[in-house]
Amino acid sequence: MQLFMRRFREDRVAVAAAAFIVVLIAVAIFSPLIRSLAGAPDPNLQNPNALDVFGTPTGPSSAHWFGVDELGRDVFSRVLAGASVSLQVAFIATGIALVVGTSLGMIAGYYRGWADTVISRAVDVLLAFPILLLALGLAAACSGIDGCLGGLIQPGKWLVIFVIAFVNWTYVARLVRGQTLSLREKEFVEAARAMGSSDRRIVFSEILPNLVAPIIVYATLLIPTNILFEAALSFLGVGVQPPQASWGQMIADATSIFGSAPWFMLAPGIALVMTVLAFNLVGDGLQDALNPRSARS
Amino acid sequence: MLVIAALAIAACGGSDDDSGSSGSSGAGGVSTGGKPVDGQKKGGHLTVLAASDVDNIDPGQAYYTFTYEVLAGTINTLYSVRPDDDGSNPVPDLADGQPKISDDGKTVTVKIKTGIRYSPPYNKVVTSKDVKYAIERAFTPAVPNGYINSYFAKIVGVQAFTDGKAKEISGIDTPDDNTIVFHLTGGDIVGALVMPVTSPVPEAYARKYDEAKGQSTYGRHQLATGPYMIKSYQPGKSIEVVRNPNWNADKDYKPAYLDSVTFAEGYEDPGVATRRITDGKSQASGDFTIPPDQLKSLAQGSKKDQLIVSPGAGNRYIGVNTTIKPWGNVNVRRALAAVLNRQAMLQVRGGALLGEVANHILYPTVVGFEEAGGLKGAGQDFYAAPQGDLAVAQKYMKLAGYPSGKGSSSTTVLIVGDNTGPAKLNAEIVERAVSQLGFKPVLREVSHSTMISKYCTVPKAKVALCPNLGWAKDFADAGTILDPLYNPKNIVPQGNVVTPQYRGSGIGADIEKAQALPAGKERVEAWAAIDKKVSDLVLNVPYIWDKYPVVASANVQMVNQLWNQGSIDYTWSSLK
Numbered sequence: 001m002q003l004f005m006r007r008f009r010e011d012r013v014a015v016a017a018a019a020f021i022v023v024l025i026a027v028a029i030f031s032p033l034i035r036s037l038a039g040a041p042d043p044n045l046q047n048p049n050a051l052d053v054f055g056t057p058t059g060p061s062s063a064h065w066f067g068v069d070e071l072g073r074d075v076f077s078r079v080l081a082g083a084s085v086s087l088q089v090a091f092i093a094t095g096i097a098l099v100v101g102t103s104l105g106m107i108a109g110y111y112r113g114w115a116d117t118v119i120s121r122a123v124d125v126l127l128a129f130p131i132l133l134l135a136l137g138l139a140a141a142c143s144g145i146d147g148c149l150g151g152l153i154q155p156g157k158w159l160v161i162f163v164i165a166f167v168n169w170t171y172v173a174r175l176v177r178g179q180t181l182s183l184r185e186k187e188f189v190e191a192a193r194a195m196g197s198s199d200r201r202i203v204f205s206e207i208l209p210n211l212v213a214p215i216i217v218y219a220t221l222l223i224p225t226n227i228l229f230e231a232a233l234s235f236l237g238v239g240v241q242p243p244q245a246s247w248g249q250m251i252a253d254a255t256s257i258f259g260s261a262p263w264f265m266l267a268p269g270i271a272l273v274m275t276v277l278a279f280n281l282v283g284d285g286l287q288d289a290l291n292p293r294s295a296r297s
Numbered sequence: 298m299l300v301i302a303a304l305a306i307a308a309c310g311g312s313d314d315d316s317g318s319s320g321s322s323g324a325g326g327v328s329t330g331g332k333p334v335d336g337q338k339k340g341g342h343l344t345v346l347a348a349s350d351v352d353n354i355d356p357g358q359a360y361y362t363f364t365y366e367v368l369a370g371t372i373n374t375l376y377s378v379r380p381d382d383d384g385s386n387p388v389p390d391l392a393d394g395q396p397k398i399s400d401d402g403k404t405v406t407v408k409i410k411t412g413i414r415y416s417p418p419y420n421k422v423v424t425s426k427d428v429k430y431a432i433e434r435a436f437t438p439a440v441p442n443g444y445i446n447s448y449f450a451k452i453v454g455v456q457a458f459t460d461g462k463a464k465e466i467s468g469i470d471t472p473d474d475n476t477i478v479f480h481l482t483g484g485d486i487v488g489a490l491v492m493p494v495t496s497p498v499p500e501a502y503a504r505k506y507d508e509a510k511g512q513s514t515y516g517r518h519q520l521a522t523g524p525y526m527i528k529s530y531q532p533g534k535s536i537e538v539v540r541n542p543n544w545n546a547d548k549d550y551k552p553a554y555l556d557s558v559t560f561a562e563g564y565e566d567p568g569v570a571t572r573r574i575t576d577g578k579s580q581a582s583g584d585f586t587i588p589p590d591q592l593k594s595l596a597q598g599s600k601k602d603q604l605i606v607s608p609g610a611g612n613r614y615i616g617v618n619t620t621i622k623p624w625g626n627v628n629v630r631r632a633l634a635a636v637l638n639r640q641a642m643l644q645v646r647g648g649a650l651l652g653e654v655a656n657h658i659l660y661p662t663v664v665g666f667e668e669a670g671g672l673k674g675a676g677q678d679f680y681a682a683p684q685g686d687l688a689v690a691q692k693y694m695k696l697a698g699y700p701s702g703k704g705s706s707s708t709t710v711l712i713v714g715d716n717t718g719p720a721k722l723n724a725e726i727v728e729r730a731v732s733q734l735g736f737k738p739v740l741r742e743v744s745h746s747t748m749i750s751k752y753c754t755v756p757k758a759k760v761a762l763c764p765n766l767g768w769a770k771d772f773a774d775a776g777t778i779l780d781p782l783y784n785p786k787n788i789v790p791q792g793n794v795v796t797p798q799y800r801g802s803g804i805g806a807d808i809e810k811a812q813a814l815p816a817g818k819e820r821v822e823a824w825a826a827i828d829k830k831v832s833d834l835v836l837n838v839p840y841i842w843d844k845y846p847v848v849a850s851a852n853v854q855m856v857n858q859l860w861n862q863g864s865i866d867y868t869w870s871s872l873k
Contacts, residue, residue: 046729048641048684054593055648055719070645070722155741237716242725242740256568256718260590 007289014285017278024275028087031080040065040074043081044243047072057261066267069253079267081245086275089160089240090226094219096165101172102215106203108173109180120177123170132232135163139238156241164229168222175218176211183207213290220283224276231272247272331605331855332381333869337554341872343853345560345865346570347583350533355516356493357435360443362769363584365493366864367536367560370525370553372496375407375428375477379550380869383609383662384773384860387491388550391423391522393475396487402815405479405486414543416526419502423522424474427497433458433466434503435494439513444771447780447787448489451812453480483813485820488774497522524553524868536560538867554871574848575600579872581849581865586718589647592846596650603848605855606650607863609662610845611769612778613642613655615727615838616753616796621761623708623736628697630835635679636690637730639840645722646841655839656680657832658778659825662859665775668825675829687733694734703735712762713752716742720765723840727764754793763796767843769862775824776812783831784808797836804831 009015027034041047050072052058059067066075108119126134142148142159153159183189184207192202231248233239240246247268254265351364356372359365369377377390389395391413397406413423432449435442436459449455453468468480479486489495498515506515517530524546525538539557546553560583564570567585574580575595587595595604615637623629639654646652656674659666674680678689691702699705710731714724721742731738743752745765753763771777781787781794785805788795807830811823832839845863849855849870856869 044729046638046641046726048638048644051644051648053648054589054596054650055644055646056589056593070719071725072641237742242721242742243728256588257590260593 004289008285011285011288014281014288017281017285020274020278021282024083024278025087027080028084031077031084034080035077038065038076040077040080043073043077043245045073045077047074050074056257057264059261059263067261067263069250069264070257075250075264075267078245078250079247079271082247082250082268083271083275085157085240085244085246086227086230086272089157089164089230090223093161093164093168093226093230094222096161097168097172097222098215098219100165101169101174102176102208102211104169105173105176106180106207106211109177110184110199110203110207112181116177119173123173126167126170127174131167135167135229135233136236136238138163138166139233155238157244160230160233160239163233164226167229168226171222172215172218175214179211179214180207183210217283217287217290220279220286224279224283227272227276227279331857331865331870333552333856334854337552337854337871338873339554339871340556341554342579343555343558343867343870343872344580345558345583345867346564346574346580346585347560347562348565348567348570348585350562351536353516354527354530354536355440355513355519356496357431357440357498357513358442358516359493362862362864365861366583366858366866367538368493368496369523369858369861369866370538370551370558370868371519371521371523371527371541372493373413373522373549374493375409375490375495377491378858378860380856380858380860380866382860384491384770385662385664387488387773390550391428391495391497392490396490398487398815402485403481403483405481407477407479407490409475409477410548411475412545413522413548414545415497415499415502416521416541416543419499419520420543421499422474423497423499425471425477426474427499428477428495429466429469429471430500430503431496431498432469432494434498434507434513436466437507439507439509439511440515441512442494444489444492444777444781445494448492448771448777449486449494451481451484451486453482485774485812485814485816487816488772488777491772524549524551525558528557533562535562551868553868555867558867571848574850575603578850578852581853581855581867581870582847583865587846587848589719592647595848600851603851603853603855604846605848605857605863606844606846607857607859608844609660609859610843610862611767612658612660612839613652613723613765613767613841613843614658615840616763616766617835617837618756618759618761618763619797619799619836620756621711621759623697623704624761626697627834628693629704629734630838631677631679632690632693632697632734633730634835634838635682635693636685636687636733637838637840638683638685638726640683640685641726642723642840645726646719650844651846652841652843654683655842657828658782658837658839659775659828660842663770663775663778664773665821665824665828668822669775669828669832670825675832677833679835680832685730685733690734699735701735706735706737709737709739710761711759712738712740712764713748713758713760714740714742714763715745715748715765717744720745724764727762731762753796755791756788756793756798757790766796766837768794769843772860774816775821775828776808779824779827779831780808780812783827783836799834799836802830802834804836 050068057068057070064074104119108116142153147154153162189206192206234246234248235252250268251265351367352361353359356368373391375392376387378384378387391409393408393410409425415421434440435445454466457463458466470478503515506518507513521541524544526541528537528539530536537559568588571587571591617624617630619625643652643654657669659669694702715721728738728740752758752760768778783804785800788798807827814820814823847865852873854871854873856866857863858866
């Protein structure tokens with residue numbers, strides 16, 4: 001652990017990116033307080049008086065630092081609120097994908113046989129789909145007024161989380177299955193088995209701890225992908241529902257008026273790029289720190 | 298007619314300069330109606346860019362604004378409206394003079410012009426029997442027509458004809474080839490004689506198409522009597538109209554300057570289409586929404602003359618389903634009207650250039666608008682504040698039985714709105730208004746066509762509020778708005794536009810009574826009273842009286858159909 005921390009600290013770019021993520025999480029949690037300190041309005045407050053006489057959004061000003069959107073809502077407040085949505089979706093969806101993918105991957109890799117066949121073929125089938133199209137199809141199918149699965153899944157944030165997790169567990173499962181197949185043949189597992197340990201004990205006490213490092217690395221790479229995924233779904237109109245703010249939805253709204261209000265796209269766009277970049281840099285840093293064989297140039 | 302297209306967002310302001318436009322000047326110097334001018338040139342080809350196809354090219358089935366625009370040059374209805382008229386003053390078209398109405402108003406005699414000939418391949422002379430057949434076929438299942446039962450059902454013998462007990466409608470006489478007589482059980486038919494269904498269709502030619510399996514295919518093979526005829530029609534791609542060689546200019550008031558017109562469809566990106574038109578030559582806009590930023594730059598820039606915004610393009614309202622709690626309570630509906638920021642609803646669509654804040658259903662240019670209160674409305678306090686008034690809303694919520702002035706957050710309100718453009722923004726403003734009342738709004742955004750076909754016209758979908766509905770008159774009679782929208786007899790399981798589904802307060806009887814009145818002051822006042830009633834009961838929440846923008850290339854002398862939501866009239870437009 002100490003070696004890992006030392007190696008990670010040496011990667012200054014990764015440390016800076018991690019600091020940015022910490023700040024971002026703080027911003028997402030304390031956005032109402034930050035808004036209040038900045039004197040910015042509620043992200044959902046519609047203010048037609050902030051539109052010009054043509055009904056188009058006005059640009060940055062002292063009252064609205066990042067300007068307003070087509071409903072006169074403060075873009076600064078909505079970018080803050082969007083951070084919360086993006087992070088929630090990314091963390092929860094990634095968490096679900098990790099739990100499901102790790103569980104099924106370990107079952108497939110450890111037990112092999114019919115369990116491996118069923119899970120691996122399911123993964124193969126899901127991976128054969130164009131991911132964005134599959135997600136779009138699922139999201140669109142569940143975006144009706146009744147939702148889907150008998151109303152269990154309703155349009156909105158949770159639908160986006162479900163769709164992203166549904167798509168992403170396959171990658172985790174494949175990674176974990178491969179690792180488990182390799183680990184189950186290692187001497188320490190053989191030793192545990194010879195000592196009479198149960199399968200459950202072997203899986204949770206011997207194999208799972210050895211999967212943590214690659215899973216963490218993969219998770220840090222999956223989070224930014226999922227942030228972009230959420231943004232893409234919202235951009236395409238099947239993401240979070242109004243009036244909830246989402247960076248992807250804000251960018252989508254901004255495209256139609258880009259000619260007259262280019263600044264509208266700037267704030268959510270920069271927030272999205274910075275966030276994704278930060279997670280990717282942290283992911284790279286973790287990978288380097290956790291992998292003793294990796295050499296940094 | 299149902300306003301299907303999500304109409305454009307526009308802009309106002311700028312200078313008061315009104316340079317060069319043939320129409321009158323509106324806000325910001327933008328022309329508010331392209332009128333004919335002296336010295337228009339003959340010849341040339343115009344291309345009209347459109348996003349979608351016509352609803353049905355058959356004049357017996359056509360019911361969309363864009364279809365009317367296309368058919369304006371190919372058919373002659375008994376009466377029609379000049380482009381610079383809002384529909385109040387129909388003039389004889391196929392008819393030869395004004396209709397003769399009997400003293401009791403129950404017999405209407407129309408003489409039709411002699412020597413009008415059909416386009417090739419038929420080439421024969423139009424007779425009054427062709428008009429009779431055109432109306433009769435619209436009562437058959439092969440020619441589904443959206444308005445025939447509303448406006449022509451009071452002809453004697455219609456019931457027997459539709460029941461299959463008679464082979465023809467006994468109440469339509471054709472004593473000679475140039476006379477058609479309508480015998481009515483009551484009401485008024487004269488206003489409806491401008492509808493496309495009154496354009497002649499020769500039975501000898503059309504019957505084989507009308508008797509084809511399923512829907513009639515006559516539209517694809519239709520004959521023209523107007524200055525133009527349809528040369529080719531590729532659904533969803535293009536409609537080409539060329540000069541009708543059998544057209545007699547001496548018998549038609551339309552000048553028909555252009556040689557030919559192509560309606561190029563499939564321009565789904567309105568930004569690209571608008572740029573192509575304004576930067577190009579000999580083009581004009583058809584059915585699509587002009588993006589707000591382009592409209593703004595057009596209104597402010599050097600291309601201002603290429604933009605025309607026409608008044609009287611219809612109304613916009615929130616459809617309120619009174620069969621769903623809590624909307625059955627009139628005071629809750631009044632509270633919604635009070636809290637709704639109608640000014641914002643207009644502002645996000647483009648502001649004052651594109652309309653006015655509405656406070657009742659009838660809109661300017663509709664006969665009866667002034668009698669119903671005009672721009673000021675009937676003076677109800679819940680329509681008094683265009684920006685919305687929470688205090689008034691809370692007063693009505695208390696009257697509705699909510700002592701705190703706020704509804705229960707456990708009461709969910711399903712709102713189905715558009716998922717794009719300004720209509721989406723309107724839906725989100727309504728969502729906020731509902732939450733201000735204390736209820737829990739559940740907004741579902743879908744495509745406009747899905748919103749119409751699956752939810753807001755389907756009672757069993759149980760949608761509480763539909764924020765993106767609108768209606769435009771069919772002709773100069775307020776009944777063409779109030780009957781379809783509020784008459785309980787029009788409530789149907791599919792395609793229902795009686796969104797409130799309200800059967801109380803004698804609305805149905807009032808409407809039937811008004812429909813039975815002959816044209817005149819009494820009829821106008823009866824409709825105005827109904828407008829006041831439905832607006833007072835807030836059976837829908839009106840929020841905008843629309844104006845409609847169109848654009849054309851710089852070399853196009855644009856003339857608009859004020860009666861048809863401001864669509865370009867190619868029978869009057871020309872190239873410079």
